[in-house]
Amino acid sequence: MSIDHIPVRNGTPQAAHAAWPAWLREIENTLSVHSQYILHGNIRDQYVVRSEEYLSSMPSLLWQALRGQGYACLIAYDPVDGLQVLPARGPGADAARSTAQRLLPGLSAKDLSLDQLRKTITAVATAPNDRVGLVIDYAARLTRSPIDPTDDERKFFLACAKLAATATPPPGVALAGRLYNPVIWLVDSERDLPPWLTAGNVQIRTVGIPHPSLGDRMHAADLLTRDLQRTATDGRPPQEVVETFAVESGGMSLKAMAGVTRLAKERGIAFERLPEAVQTYRLGVVENPWRQDTLRRRIAEHQGLLEGRVKGQPAAVDKTLDILKRAAMGLSGAQTGRSTSRPRGVLFFAGPTGVGKTELAKSVAQLLFGDESACLRFDMSEYAAEHAADRLIGAPPGYVGYEAGGQLTNALRQQPFRVILFDEIEKAHPSVLDKFLQILEDGRLTDGQGTTTYFSESVLIFTSNLGILRKDKRTGEVVQLIDPGTDYHRVVETVNAAIKHHFTYELVRPELLNRLGDNIVVFDFISRTTAERIFRLQLSHVLRRLREEHHVDIELSPEMDRHLLARCTTNLNDGGRGIGNKVESQIVNPLGRLLFDQPQPPGSRLLLTGVNAGDFRLERRR
Structure with a gap:
C-alpha cells in the first residue's frame, strides 16, 4: 500500500483547503457528526491538489486533511502490509509513531485476525485523549461474502456498527473542537460491505470517489508533461497538445495518465504524439500496424x-x-x-x-x-x-x-x-x-x-x-x-x-x-455476366479438387458446359450463394456419385457428357 503522496515537483507541498477534491472537503466538514466513512469508487487513483500543483495518493491526502484539523497521526491498515503510520517521515513522524504505539501495542503485527482488528478499531475510535484516524484498505477482503458472512465476520461487523453508533469524540485539542476519531473503510463498491452495516446508521457516511473530470485531467496533464520536452514539431502550441492529451484520456485515471507520460519518456515518443500514446497504453501494444x-x-x-x-x-x-x-x-x-x-x-x-x-x-x-x-x-x-x-x-x-x-x-x-x-x-x-x-x-x-x-x-x-x-x-x-x-x-x-x-x-x-x-x-444484384464468372470460378474449384485429391482430370463437353451454366444461373435472386448451391446439386452430387460407383485409376483424363440422356457420362480421353 502506497501511503506517501507522489509529488510532481520537488518538495513537500502543503495543500490549501480550497484546492482539495470535493469528496475530501466533504469528509473534513463532517468529522464532527460522523464517526465512520465508507469510501468507494476511484479509491486507488492519484488526486489533483490544484493550488500546490501535485498529485497525491489516497492515504496521504486523507492525512493532509486530518493534520489541518489537529490530528496527531493517521494509522493505515491493509491485510498485506499490516499497520503503518502517517506521517512516516519528516516533521512530526516520531511523535506520530509514539502516539500510535501507545494506543496499539501490537503495531508491528501484520496479519491481524478479525478480533485483533476489532480491538484496533475500538482503541482508535474510543481513544480518550488522542485525536487519531484509522484507514482500513481492501476492506472488502475482510469478508467471504457481504450478504452471507461467517459467524466471526458477522460479529466483527456488528461490533463495528455498534461502535459507530456509540463512539464519542475526544475533547477538542486543537482548531475545530470535538471531532470524531474517524474509521475510514476503502472499498471498490459500496456493496462490498454488509448492507446492514450502514442501514439506518447515521454515524456512518458513504462517500463516492468519482473518476477524474476533464478539469482534473487538464490540470494533471499540464503537471505530468512539464518534465517532457514540450516542443511540437507539427506547429501546434504546447497547450493545445496538453488539452488534447487530457481529452483523449477520458475514462482513464490520473495514475494511468502518469503511466502514459512514463511510456512516452521511455519510448522516446514525440511530445505532439502524446495523445496517440494514450491508445498504446490502453491497448497494451507498442507496435500499431495502423501507424506503419x-x-x-x-x-x-x-x-x-x-x-x-x-x-x-x-x-x-x-x-x-x-x-x-x-x-x-x-x-x-x-x-x-x-x-x-x-x-x-x-x-x-x-x-x-x-x-x-x-x-x-x-x-x-x-x-x-x-x-x-x-x-x-x-x-x-x-x-x-x-x-x-x-x-x-x-x-x-x-x-x-x-x-x-x-x-x-x-x-x-x-x-x-x-x-x-x-x-x-x-x-x-x-x-x-x-x-x-x-x-x-x-x-x-x-x-x-x-x-x-x-x-x-x-x-x-x-x-x-x-x-x-x-x-x-x-x-x-x-x-x-x-x-x-x-x-x-x-x-x-x-x-x-x-x-x-x-x-x-x-x-x-x-x-x-x-x-x-x-x-x-x-451492393447490387449480380448480373448475368457476373453469374457466369462465379459459375466458372466455382466449377474450376471442383475440377481442381478432383485433380489434387484423386488425380483425375475431367473436362466438360461444350454441350454439357452450356447445359450446366444455364441450370446453375437461372435464378439470380440468391446471388453467388445460390449459384454455389446449384453447382453442388447439379454437378458435385451427381459427379461424386458417378466416380464413387465407377472408380477411375489415377492419371485418368475424362470427358463429361450426357446432356441428352439427362445424366452424366464419362468418356475416357487420351
Whole structure:
C-alpha cells in the first residue's frame, strides 16, 4: 500500500483547503457528526491538489486533511502490509509513531485476525485523549461474502456498527473542537460491505470517489508533461497538445495518465504524439500496424484483392477502399477537429443476399492484416434474445457465466487489431444495438467484470438484407421489393430508405443510424455476366479438387458446359450463394456419385457428357 503522496515537483507541498477534491472537503466538514466513512469508487487513483500543483495518493491526502484539523497521526491498515503510520517521515513522524504505539501495542503485527482488528478499531475510535484516524484498505477482503458472512465476520461487523453508533469524540485539542476519531473503510463498491452495516446508521457516511473530470485531467496533464520536452514539431502550441492529451484520456485515471507520460519518456515518443500514446497504453501494444507504412503499402499494392474475391460489385468495393484508406491515414472523425477513440473504420454492407457482403468483410481482413482469420464474425440471429448482450460483453456479477467474460470483449482484448463482422444486424435484439451505439460513440465497452475493452484500432462491419424483401404484417406474405436487373441507383435508393425506416420507426433508434453516417455500402444484384464468372470460378474449384485429391482430370463437353451454366444461373435472386448451391446439386452430387460407383485409376483424363440422356457420362480421353 502506497501511503506517501507522489509529488510532481520537488518538495513537500502543503495543500490549501480550497484546492482539495470535493469528496475530501466533504469528509473534513463532517468529522464532527460522523464517526465512520465508507469510501468507494476511484479509491486507488492519484488526486489533483490544484493550488500546490501535485498529485497525491489516497492515504496521504486523507492525512493532509486530518493534520489541518489537529490530528496527531493517521494509522493505515491493509491485510498485506499490516499497520503503518502517517506521517512516516519528516516533521512530526516520531511523535506520530509514539502516539500510535501507545494506543496499539501490537503495531508491528501484520496479519491481524478479525478480533485483533476489532480491538484496533475500538482503541482508535474510543481513544480518550488522542485525536487519531484509522484507514482500513481492501476492506472488502475482510469478508467471504457481504450478504452471507461467517459467524466471526458477522460479529466483527456488528461490533463495528455498534461502535459507530456509540463512539464519542475526544475533547477538542486543537482548531475545530470535538471531532470524531474517524474509521475510514476503502472499498471498490459500496456493496462490498454488509448492507446492514450502514442501514439506518447515521454515524456512518458513504462517500463516492468519482473518476477524474476533464478539469482534473487538464490540470494533471499540464503537471505530468512539464518534465517532457514540450516542443511540437507539427506547429501546434504546447497547450493545445496538453488539452488534447487530457481529452483523449477520458475514462482513464490520473495514475494511468502518469503511466502514459512514463511510456512516452521511455519510448522516446514525440511530445505532439502524446495523445496517440494514450491508445498504446490502453491497448497494451507498442507496435500499431495502423501507424506503419506496411499497412498503407498493402492497401495500395493489393487493393485488387477485393475485386478478385468479390465479383461484380465495383461501386461497393470502391467505397470500401475509400473508407479503409481514410482509416489508414488516421482521418476517421477528422471533421470533429480533434482526435477520437472511435473505431478506425465503420462499414454497413447492405443489399441482396449472396452478393458478397460477408466475402468482402473477410477480404478486408486479409487486405489489412494479411490474415482472413483476423475477421471475427458474429451471426446476429444468435443474439435475438433479450439477454443476448450478456454473451457479447459478459454476464453481470452473480449471474451464470460471469467468470467467463464476453465473447466480443475477450477476443478483442487478445487481439485489438481486427475486423469485427456483425452479420444480419437487423436480427439482433435492441439491447445488443445499444452496445453498438456505445462502441460507435465512445470506442469502448466495459464488460460484466468491470474491464474496459477498446475498439479504437478495429474495423467494424455490419451487414443487412434490409430493403430487398418486405413482410406484410397483416397477411404474413413476403414481397420482393426489387428484382435482379433493377438499375443500381434505384437499388441504392430503395435500400437506404428501408434502412432509415427500420432504424427510425421500427427500432426507434435513429441515433444509431446517425452514428453510421455515410458509411452505408449498398451492393447490387449480380448480373448475368457476373453469374457466369462465379459459375466458372466455382466449377474450376471442383475440377481442381478432383485433380489434387484423386488425380483425375475431367473436362466438360461444350454441350454439357452450356447445359450446366444455364441450370446453375437461372435464378439470380440468391446471388453467388445460390449459384454455389446449384453447382453442388447439379454437378458435385451427381459427379461424386458417378466416380464413387465407377472408380477411375489415377492419371485418368475424362470427358463429361450426357446432356441428352439427362445424366452424366464419362468418356475416357487420351
